[in-house]
Amino acid sequence: xxxxxxxxxPGTDGDSEMIIDTKGVKVNFGDFWALKGIDISxxxxxxxVILGPSGSGKSTYIRxxxxxxxxxxxxxxxxxxxVDDDTTVADMKYxxxxxxxxxxxxxxxxxxxxxxxxxxxxxKVKGIPKREAEDQAMALLEKVGIPEQxxxxxxGLSGGQxxxxxxxxxxxxxxxxxLFDEPTSALDxxxxxxxxDVMIELxxxxxxxxxxxxxxxxxxxxADRVILFDExxxxxxxxxxxFFDNPQHKRTKLFLEQIL
Amino acid sequence: MSSMGLxxxxxxxxxxxxxxxxxxxxxxxxxxxxxxxxAITLALACGIFGGMWEGFLPNGFFELxxxxxxxxxxxxxxxxxxxxxxxxQSQIHGAISAAVIVFAWWVTLTALIKWTPGKTRTTAxxxxxxxxxxxxxxxxxxxxxxxxxxxAVVWANRVLLVVGQQMTEQMTQAPGSESCIDVSNCYGVNxxxxxxxxxxxxxxxxAAAYGTVAEKPWRFLVPFTLxxxxxxxxxxxxxxxxxxxxxxxxxxTKAMLLSYLVYGASYYYCSISEEYKANRLRTYIALGAVFTxxxxxxxxxxxxxxxxxxxxxxxxxxxxxREAIIAGDVVPSTLDKLAGDGIEASQWGGxxxxxxxxxxxxxxxxxxxxxxxxxxxxDQPFFSVPSVALIELVRSGPLICWLWFAVFLMPDLMDPFYxxxxxxxxxxxxxxxGGCYIAEVxxxxxxxxxxxQKEAALALGLSPFxxxxxxxxxxxxRTTLPSIVSVFIGLxxxxxxxxxxxxxxxxxxxxxxPATDLRFLGNFLExxxxxxxxxxxxxxxxxxxxxxxxxxxxxxxxxxxxxx
Numbered sequence: 001x002x003x004x005x006x007x008x009x010p011g012t013d014g015d016s017e018m019i020i021d022t023k024g025v026k027v028n029f030g031d032f033w034a035l036k037g038i039d040i041s042x043x044x045x046x047x048x049v050i051l052g053p054s055g056s057g058k059s060t061y062i063r064x065x066x067x068x069x070x071x072x073x074x075x076x077x078x079x080x081x082x083v084d085d086d087t088t089v090a091d092m093k094y095x096x097x098x099x100x101x102x103x104x105x106x107x108x109x110x111x112x113x114x115x116x117x118x119x120x121x122x123x124k125v126k127g128i129p130k131r132e133a134e135d136q137a138m139a140l141l142e143k144v145g146i147p148e149q150x151x152x153x154x155x156g157l158s159g160g161q162x163x164x165x166x167x168x169x170x171x172x173x174x175x176x177x178x179l180f181d182e183p184t185s186a187l188d189x190x191x192x193x194x195x196x197d198v199m200i201e202l203x204x205x206x207x208x209x210x211x212x213x214x215x216x217x218x219x220x221x222x223a224d225r226v227i228l229f230d231e232x233x234x235x236x237x238x239x240x241x242x243f244f245d246n247p248q249h250k251r252t253k254l255f256l257e258q259i260l
Numbered sequence: 261m262s263s264m265g266l267x268x269x270x271x272x273x274x275x276x277x278x279x280x281x282x283x284x285x286x287x288x289x290x291x292x293x294x295x296x297x298x299a300i301t302l303a304l305a306c307g308i309f310g311g312m313w314e315g316f317l318p319n320g321f322f323e324l325x326x327x328x329x330x331x332x333x334x335x336x337x338x339x340x341x342x343x344x345x346x347x348x349q350s351q352i353h354g355a356i357s358a359a360v361i362v363f364a365w366w367v368t369l370t371a372l373i374k375w376t377p378g379k380t381r382t383t384a385x386x387x388x389x390x391x392x393x394x395x396x397x398x399x400x401x402x403x404x405x406x407x408x409x410x411x412a413v414v415w416a417n418r419v420l421l422v423v424g425q426q427m428t429e430q431m432t433q434a435p436g437s438e439s440c441i442d443v444s445n446c447y448g449v450n451x452x453x454x455x456x457x458x459x460x461x462x463x464x465x466x467a468a469a470y471g472t473v474a475e476k477p478w479r480f481l482v483p484f485t486l487x488x489x490x491x492x493x494x495x496x497x498x499x500x501x502x503x504x505x506x507x508x509x510x511x512x513t514k515a516m517l518l519s520y521l522v523y524g525a526s527y528y529y530c531s532i533s534e535e536y537k538a539n540r541l542r543t544y545i546a547l548g549a550v551f552t553x554x555x556x557x558x559x560x561x562x563x564x565x566x567x568x569x570x571x572x573x574x575x576x577x578x579x580x581x582r583e584a585i586i587a588g589d590v591v592p593s594t595l596d597k598l599a600g601d602g603i604e605a606s607q608w609g610g611x612x613x614x615x616x617x618x619x620x621x622x623x624x625x626x627x628x629x630x631x632x633x634x635x636x637x638x639d640q641p642f643f644s645v646p647s648v649a650l651i652e653l654v655r656s657g658p659l660i661c662w663l664w665f666a667v668f669l670m671p672d673l674m675d676p677f678y679x680x681x682x683x684x685x686x687x688x689x690x691x692x693x694g695g696c697y698i699a700e701v702x703x704x705x706x707x708x709x710x711x712x713q714k715e716a717a718l719a720l721g722l723s724p725f726x727x728x729x730x731x732x733x734x735x736x737x738r739t740t741l742p743s744i745v746s747v748f749i750g751l752x753x754x755x756x757x758x759x760x761x762x763x764x765x766x767x768x769x770x771x772x773x774p775a776t777d778l779r780f781l782g783n784f785l786e787x788x789x790x791x792x793x794x795x796x797x798x799x800x801x802x803x804x805x806x807x808x809x810x811x812x813x814x815x816x817x818x819x820x821x822x823x824x
Contacts, residue, residue: 107716
């Protein structure tokens with residue numbers, strides 16, 4: 001039991017159902033406002049797909065959730081913890097461990113084997129013994145379908161396999177929230193399916209997911225809510241059925257016309 | 261024949277590539293090879309009997325040999341219990357010079373007989389000019405090495421050059437030697453075992469590292485055995501009556517056998533294991549190398565606690581038993597020797613000093629470099645300002661100034677904590693100096709680490725410090741390793757600057773050799789050339805290692821070799 005497993009950890013006593021609660025989130029890069037005030041609340045177990053053209057701020061938004069991108073205005077509350085400059089180191093560690101993040105470019109550590117990639121954080125952050133961490137990693141690799149690659153280096157794997165390892169690596173911290181930042185955009189078409197299959201399987205579990213993607217099929221199949229971003233603003237949010245069949249905003253219609 | 265590349269066509273091809281394509285109308289495919297033979301015959305004649313037309317053609321073999329003889333060229337004497345050979349060096353000089361002269365004549369005559377300038381003027385001209393430049397260089401070098409120079413000054417002092425004054429004396433003035441008659445001229449305790457204790461792990465580390473490189477075993481075993489052989493020749497001094505040649509020979513043999521064993525084990529392990537296990541082994545070997553460095557310093561001049569431990573384990577300081585040892589009543593055990601005093605750093609000498617100082621520059625320098633590189637990048641002024649200040653200060657001054665600093669100012673700075681000897685302070689100074697350069701190299705590597713790597717680590721919940729150590733640093737080291745090795749090469753050559761503060765390193769000893777004996781008076785160039793060659797060999801080896809690493813980084817994909 002480390003201090004990480006404390007009983008009074010925030011969020012457990014909170015009555016709020018919202019595991020992610022953001023209000024008026026703003027991010028600027030100099031004069032350019034990438035996010036102009038975003039209000040999104042996410043319930044536990046909810047699956048959200050964020051759509052939008054390039055540069056609309058969707059990646060920036062999910063990066064503010066675990067503070068890879070500090071926000072310059074508004075509030076971000078994760079599991080009862082307000083994430084900002086004043087967040088304590090312990091709370092920040094807790095938030096980051098609670099949030100699994102999957103990158104577009106996988107970002108596996110090239111000098112570590114697949115097994116070491118997955119066990120690194122559980123061992124270093126949670127202090128789980130090596131044997132236990134490896135058993136867990138093996139289970140996760142079986143879940144994503146590549147246990148035989150455990151002792152290879154990332155460069156020996158295909159893009160789809162690397163992304164599946166990245167998902168397993170994020171899951172190894174046993175997160176409540178999974179964030180996916182265009183997980184299939186860097187993949188060859190034939191590898192997209194194997195990654196999406198893993199994500200669909202994950203969606204059936206009790207994990208809160210926010211997925212930034214261009215995969216409409218995935219959005220229709222698993223999303224509880226679809227959100228459209230444009231120029232740093234939230235244009236429309238709705239259930240997938242309503243979103244695709246009956247869009248309310250002109251901008252949404254235009255977007256759907258362009259991609260469908 | 262064709263497989264040996266000696267058939268007619270490939271010979272003509274070689275000839276054309278050097279002397280040019282035949283341009284004379286008289287050359288036909290059928291008489292082409294006859295003309296070549298004619299050129300070769302004439303070239304041989306000119307090379308061997310060239311001086312018959314004195315002043316018109318360059319001297320041939322006989323004239324060169326005769327001239328060298330009159331200039332007093334010595335003889336190479338190989339004398340063992342099996343064979344007794346004496347080869348006049350004048351003959352060798354004549355043969356080497358004649359060989360290049362024949363080559364030059366061959367190129368020239370071929371070009372003339374077949375009139376190659378008519379067809380390929382540039383090739384013909386380049387071929388002829390280059391061939392004669394080779395003649396001038398090789399003949400001059402051969403003349404200096406075999407005729408003019410007297411290498412006895414180096415050869416007679418070879419052991420001194422490697423291990424320095426005191427350790428050489430201990431080889432001859434230890435109990436059992438004829439010169440060890442009474443207490444006043446006898447060392448009592450032979451401390452040279454300390455050197456062997458360092459040599460064993462060093463060789464083992466080398467062998468283990470080479471075992472992890474997936475290359476044919478002979479590519480390591482043959483050169484390694486040759487190096488051992490050279491070391492044996494150097495340490496075999498039959499002319500010195502009290503020098504126990506069998507000691508270094510047996511120890512080198514043991515070290516060699518140990519190395520073979522370690523190499524075999526490491527090679528076998530890597531061939532049956534997956535890549536990640538080989539990489540893990542490399543990491544352990546690198547750690548082992550660092551450990552060996554500290555072990556070397558500890559064993560050469562052990563600090564009090566090591567001696568105390570040995571006493572606690574039942575050892576009795578060997579120095580205390582000196583008279584009994586000299587009288588032959590007691591033979592000190594290893595524990596007794598361990599409990600005794602070591603060799604003071606001021607008594608270290610020769611190549612050993614260069615090696616240990618350069619290693620300090622690498623090992624300490626790498627550690628200091630990592631700290632400074634991260635310090636420089638830090639947001640905290642508390643870390644970044646001193647790091648930047650130290651790096652910029654040290655890098656802006658010449659090493660010589662820092663060595664003087666280490667001699668005169670460092671003792672005052674360290675006074676209350678650590679009263680170090682000169683060489684120890686030099687180790688430290690080389691570490692700091694190397695560290696500042698490595699810090700800058702590493703900084704480049706750290707900046708080149710993909711920002712996604714850092715983000716991935718942070719997103720997993722690793723602390724900034726953990727991110728630096730487990731993700732950023734390994735990535736940066738991997739990409740900058742070749743540049744780091746070139747810093748090491750620079751440090752290695754810089755160790756010769758130690759002579760300036762009268763540390764008896766290889767260069768200083770070599771420089772002073774002619775003054776040690778009347779026989780050698782005036783032979784001040786030979787030791788310096790030998791120094792140059794020895795340093796060149798080490799630096800060249802390191803640069804090959806660096807190239808190997810570069811190749812590995814490219815070929816073994818990501819996550820390739822770390823050590824070796």
